[in-house]
Amino acid sequence: MKKKKWVKWLLIAFGSLLGLAIVAGIFANAYISKSKPVIEGEVAVAVLEQQVTVVRDDIGVPHIQAGSDADLYRAQGYVQAQDRLFQMDLSRRQASGRLAEVIGEAAVDTDKYFRTFSLRRAGEASWAGYGDEAKQVLEWYAEGVNAYIEEAKEEGRLSYEFALLGYEPEPWTPVDSLAIGKFMAYDLGGHWNSLAVRHWALNEFPEDKARELFIRYPEEAPAILAANKKQPVSVAGAFDPSVIPPEFNGSNNWVVSGDKTESGLPLLADDPHLGLSTPSIWYQMHLESPEQNVSGVIFAGIPGIILGHNEQIAWGVTNVGPDVQDLYIETPNPDDPTQFRYEGQWEQAEVLEEPIRVKDGETVDFEVLVTRHGPIVSPVLYEEEEPSAVFSMQWTALEPTLELQAVLNFNKAENWEQFETALEDFQAPAQNFVFASTDGTIAYKANGRIPIRKQGDGQLPVPGDSAEYGWDGYVPFDELPRSVNPQSGFIATANNQVIDDSYPYHITDFWAQPYRYERIAEVLESSDKLTAEDMMALQMDQKNLYAAEFLESMMAEVEKLTDEHEELFEMLREWDQVDSAGQAAPFVFHTWMRQLPDTLFEEQFPEDVYDMLSGKNHITDALLRRAFEGEEGAWVREYGGTGRWLADSLDLALDDIEAAQGSDPQDWEWGDYHQLTFPHPVAGASPILERFLNPDKVPVGGSNITVQAAAFNDDGEVDHGASWRFVADLADLSKAYHIVGPGLSGHVKSDFFHNQVDKWAQGEFHETQIEGDVEGAELTLIPE
Numbered sequence: 001m002k003k004k005k006w007v008k009w010l011l012i013a014f015g016s017l018l019g020l021a022i023v024a025g026i027f028a029n030a031y032i033s034k035s036k037p038v039i040e041g042e043v044a045v046a047v048l049e050q051q052v053t054v055v056r057d058d059i060g061v062p063h064i065q066a067g068s069d070a071d072l073y074r075a076q077g078y079v080q081a082q083d084r085l086f087q088m089d090l091s092r093r094q095a096s097g098r099l100a101e102v103i104g105e106a107a108v109d110t111d112k113y114f115r116t117f118s119l120r121r122a123g124e125a126s127w128a129g130y131g132d133e134a135k136q137v138l139e140w141y142a143e144g145v146n147a148y149i150e151e152a153k154e155e156g157r158l159s160y161e162f163a164l165l166g167y168e169p170e171p172w173t174p175v176d177s178l179a180i181g182k183f184m185a186y187d188l189g190g191h192w193n194s195l196a197v198r199h200w201a202l203n204e205f206p207e208d209k210a211r212e213l214f215i216r217y218p219e220e221a222p223a224i225l226a227a228n229k230k231q232p233v234s235v236a237g238a239f240d241p242s243v244i245p246p247e248f249n250g251s252n253n254w255v256v257s258g259d260k261t262e263s264g265l266p267l268l269a270d271d272p273h274l275g276l277s278t279p280s281i282w283y284q285m286h287l288e289s290p291e292q293n294v295s296g297v298i299f300a301g302i303p304g305i306i307l308g309h310n311e312q313i314a315w316g317v318t319n320v321g322p323d324v325q326d327l328y329i330e331t332p333n334p335d336d337p338t339q340f341r342y343e344g345q346w347e348q349a350e351v352l353e354e355p356i357r358v359k360d361g362e363t364v365d366f367e368v369l370v371t372r373h374g375p376i377v378s379p380v381l382y383e384e385e386e387p388s389a390v391f392s393m394q395w396t397a398l399e400p401t402l403e404l405q406a407v408l409n410f411n412k413a414e415n416w417e418q419f420e421t422a423l424e425d426f427q428a429p430a431q432n433f434v435f436a437s438t439d440g441t442i443a444y445k446a447n448g449r450i451p452i453r454k455q456g457d458g459q460l461p462v463p464g465d466s467a468e469y470g471w472d473g474y475v476p477f478d479e480l481p482r483s484v485n486p487q488s489g490f491i492a493t494a495n496n497q498v499i500d501d502s503y504p505y506h507i508t509d510f511w512a513q514p515y516r517y518e519r520i521a522e523v524l525e526s527s528d529k530l531t532a533e534d535m536m537a538l539q540m541d542q543k544n545l546y547a548a549e550f551l552e553s554m555m556a557e558v559e560k561l562t563d564e565h566e567e568l569f570e571m572l573r574e575w576d577q578v579d580s581a582g583q584a585a586p587f588v589f590h591t592w593m594r595q596l597p598d599t600l601f602e603e604q605f606p607e608d609v610y611d612m613l614s615g616k617n618h619i620t621d622a623l624l625r626r627a628f629e630g631e632e633g634a635w636v637r638e639y640g641g642t643g644r645w646l647a648d649s650l651d652l653a654l655d656d657i658e659a660a661q662g663s664d665p666q667d668w669e670w671g672d673y674h675q676l677t678f679p680h681p682v683a684g685a686s687p688i689l690e691r692f693l694n695p696d697k698v699p700v701g702g703s704n705i706t707v708q709a710a711a712f713n714d715d716g717e718v719d720h721g722a723s724w725r726f727v728a729d730l731a732d733l734s735k736a737y738h739i740v741g742p743g744l745s746g747h748v749k750s751d752f753f754h755n756q757v758d759k760w761a762q763g764e765f766h767e768t769q770i771e772g773d774v775e776g777a778e779l780t781l782i783p784e
Contacts, residue, residue: 014316020099035152035159036749037082038341039777043151046784047074047143054079057776059766060744063286070140072289073303075781077144080283083745083752084300086161087279089169090681091301095183096120097356102167104359113350113380116356118398121188123178126400141303159747160681162431166359180301181404182609187274188429191510192377192393193612196233199327200211200609203232208634213619214459215509222458227463231329231389233378247447250320252519252539252707252722254492255434255442257485262529263731266436269535270307270316271722272707278754279678279746282724286770287411287504294411295736295770297724300746306409307726312414312438314728318493321632322450323458323508324396324430326471328373329389330464339369340392341465347372351565362375373464373727374398392464394471396449397428416484417439423447424477432493436730444491445556446481446498448716450507457506475505484634490524492517494707510615515545515705531689534728536737539725540763541707542579546588550621553628554592557643558650564694565650571665576780579708581671581701587661588668590703591653596620599649660716663665671699673716677743678754695742695754698761708763725765734772735766 030379039056050067051329052075057063060168062079066072081088093099095117127135149169152158162168201210251272272282282297296308307316333339338345349372355363367720369376371392378390402425409422415437421444423433430448435441451471456462462469481498495512523538524530555569568588575585597616600623605613623633627642635665639645661668680693700718702708711720741760744751759766 007687019237032160033749035157036747037745038084039779042782044390044780044784045074045147045151047145047147048781048783050783052781053774054779055334055347055774056752056773056779057768060750060755061286061738061766061768062744063285063288063769063774063776067289069137069289069291070288072292073140074144074147076285076303077141077146078148078286078781079144079285080300081145081148081172081320081590081748083747084165084279084283085145085152085169085746086147087746088172088176088180088301090312091180091183091299092691093499095123095179095186097354098728100358100361101578102165102359105361108358108364109380111356112366112760113365115356116375116377116380117186117393118368118370118746119182120175120377121352122182122398123175124284124401125183126178126402129400129402130405131441134408137303137408138177138404141177142174142263144173149433153262162285164682164685170324171637177302178404180299184299185429188319188321188431191321191323191614192395193507194328194614195325195327195461196391197457197609197613198459199228199329202228202460205604207303208274212623212633212635214611215615215622216616221413224460224462225777227329228460231331231463233329233389233391233461251316251491252494252516252520252709253316253432253434254490254524254535255316255436255444256490256524256575257442258440258730260489260528260530261527261731262526263533263729265420265438265440265731266442266732267383267530267532267535267730267731268309268314268316268434268442269438269539269726271539271632271709271725272307272317273711273721274723276676276678276719276721276723276741278678278683278695278742280740280744282676284724284740284744284768285767285772288770291436292412293770295768296726297740298407298739302404302407304404306407307724308615309636309728309770310411310413311731311733313416313419313435314417314437314730314733314736315433315435315532315728317433318495320430320432320446320448320450320498321508321510322430322448322511323506324428324449324451326373326451326453326458327377327391327392327393327461328371328464329461330371330373330376330392331389338369342372343465344466344675347378353777359759367735369465374744380634386414387683388407391461394451395430396430396451396474399428399449401425401427401449403427415439416443419443420445431450432498434491434493435729438730440730442491444481444493445508448480449506450480452476452505456507458644459509460739467564473783475507479505480739481507488525489528490599492520492524494520510618513546513618513621513705515549516707517543519543519707530728532737535727536725537764539709539722539727540702542701542703544577544579544586544589544703545708546593546705548575550593550624551589554646558647560645564619568654577708579703581668581669581674583670584665584668584703586670586703587657588653588665590670590674591657592650593617595646595653596624597657599652600645616676651770667729669699670701673711674700674703674712674718675716676700676710676741676757677717677719679719692748695757700761722760723764725760733770735769738768739763739765751779 020169052066055063063595092454095112208635253270255268283300294304294305294310331341333346352368354366373392406426413419427449435443494516497511580584675697683690683693702710704711709721710718728736742754742757
């Protein structure tokens with residue numbers, strides 16, 4: 001009887017808890033649903049002058065039709081805020097170094113980093129240079145965002161993320177949009193961290209080992225080498241490498257002339273490679289007014305369309321990746337650390353007080369020193385009380401630039417001449433633009449501010465105390481790499497080297513591995529009857545030319561030492577060298593290649609410095625090529641030779657594979673490890689939030705070196721790749737083809753939250769119209 005009574009009370013207690021959980025769940029669901037964007041019916045928006053129509057098509061793309069540009073940009077701000085306000089707010093906070101205000105102490109170091117990089121101040125400086133028309137657009141856009149913020153506050157409809165973090169968004173300003181633009185320039189901006197690591201290596205390793213860590217050793221600049229050894233700057237110690245953007249935030253793009261297409265008019269394709277997240281970094285829209293009709297993508301928080309097409313032209317970009325961030329070795333005054341030596345005198349730096357407010361904590365005092373070259377960045381690299389030398393950074397994006405002005409002019413351009421004129425205002429980040437128009441023109445320009453150095457080539461820090469170093473202007477706009485209607489019939493870029501030795505200016509030595517470009521060129525050269533469908537298929541191509549170059553020679557070296565991998569090597573030799581999800585060979589190859597630099601370098605670097613080292617596989621690729629030609633480098637000789645390095649790396653790679661998928665190669669599959677994920681920034685706070693905010697993982701093929709870009713982290717999660725896929729057929733610009741994973745809305749209850757995850761994985765494009773009636777949910781925005 002007692003036992004039955006105990007069971008009875010346990011069931012009552014469990015039932016009560018279950019009831020409370022159901023009630024809480026219903027309440028939470030109702031609360032979250034309340035903030036779901038209104039996409040049908042009528043909504044009064046006080047800032048409008050006339051009625052605006054917003055139709056979201058079946059994939060969620062908003063088509064905004066307005067009677068004037070003023071109302072068009074106001075509506076764009078309103079609609080973006082409906083779907084992405086929390087993302088927009090986090091973006092402006094990160095760029096401005098204000099995350100700790102809403103997240104707390106955990107974000108203080110990140111805020112210090114971005115206060116030091118001065119992105120918001122650069123946005124403020126840029127505002128002054130904009131013309132009246134661009135300023136007016138930014139103000140109209142901000143009016144629309146603020147109309148939504150006020151509405152959501154009044155009606156208690158702010159999205160749930162604000163409630164989770166316990167704050168409300170501030171009013172939007174035009175500088176917020178410019179700061180987000182500067183953050184994107186940061187994400188695509190340069191390789192300052194590589195300079196710091198090379199400086200460290202020169203002072204830690206013998207010269208032959210240090211030399212091999214350079215993409216190209218700067219033998220022509222002995223004074224710069226001497227300066228780096230004479231005044232070592234601390235690099236190891238406190239730096240968080242996670243704030244460094246992925247080293248190849250890059251992309252693929254190409255344009256094909258009508259001579260090589262079935263229609264007789266050009267085709268254009270673009271797929272920018274950035275971090276994959278929920279929501280996407282891109283927001284796809286169609287904007288129409290009497291002054292323009294343009295479609296494509298933009299960063300949430302910015303007006304206009306940065307990539308896409310209108311009725312007469314289409315355009316896309318990849319990252320040039322030039323050396324636009326230089327470090328200077330600065331000598332502080334021992335009696336006044338705010339002064340630095342220049343030409344024999346102590347020169348006063350600008351002192352910026354940057355107090356960081358911390359949620360549930362005390363304000364952290366922080367100071368940024370700005371020299372004639374730029375901000376002192378050493379305090380975010382390491383902790384030292386009285387350094388004898390520090391780094392300052394000069395960077396094109398910290399200067400006033402006018403990218404939004406360029407974007408607004410892209411949207412209304414009708415031909416190459418107008419588009420190229422607009423490009424003069426697109427200064428940072430430097431991008432490879434491809435272009436096509438309905439008149440048959442195809443064109444390319446590597447555009448942006450690329451510095452001309454008095455000495456050196458941007459591979460090492462230079463002395464900050466001498467006028468002999470620094471920048472002497474920029475590569476003239478008319479001398480930037482350019483091509484119009486080439487005889488080849490196509491132009492393609494994939495962050496590959498776009499110049500040869502005859503080009504008179506230095507751009508960079510840090511080009512992407514050539515394999516994506518080589519595969520694109522191979523396919524485009526193979527046909528004179530190309531179609532839009534062919535372009536979409538090429539964006540999903542998984543052919544691995546990296547393996548074609550290296551794999552056979554790698555196996556041959558290992559076989560000189562041992563025959564224990566005979567069965568495995570037979571499987572690898574039978575592989576079609578396609579990184580398809582269902583095969584084992586891609587798993588083996590990529591795990592082996594990723595292990596090579598770790599085996600050779602990791603134990604000889606402090607962890608944070610090793611994480612800062614960009615281009616690890618560039619370095620080991622170069623060492624392998626030399627070794628296969630009979631010339632082993634210092635690192636390889638010291639390790640014990642090429643075969644030993646390769647064999648040990650393979651054993652370590654196989655240990656990882658077997659730990660994940662067992663000991664039988666017949667059970668291994670690339671897709672079981674290599675899985676698509678779109679993580680939400682809030683999801684990491686709780687497994688429950690992760691369950692609701694992150695989509696289920698999806699096995700995918702491709703890799704970081706295939707045209708279907710799908711780069712992955714150490715856990716196999718595909719977290720970087722084609723953030724947007726786009727194909728335009730200039731024979732019919734009333735429509736184009738797109739994929740934006742995971743979806744367009746940032747709201748968990750929206751039908752457009754994760755509706756493109758499987759489409760991204762399978763390459764299922766959707767057609768977006770810019771002419772005719774669009775079917776979908778219709779929202780009418782009316783003036784009050």
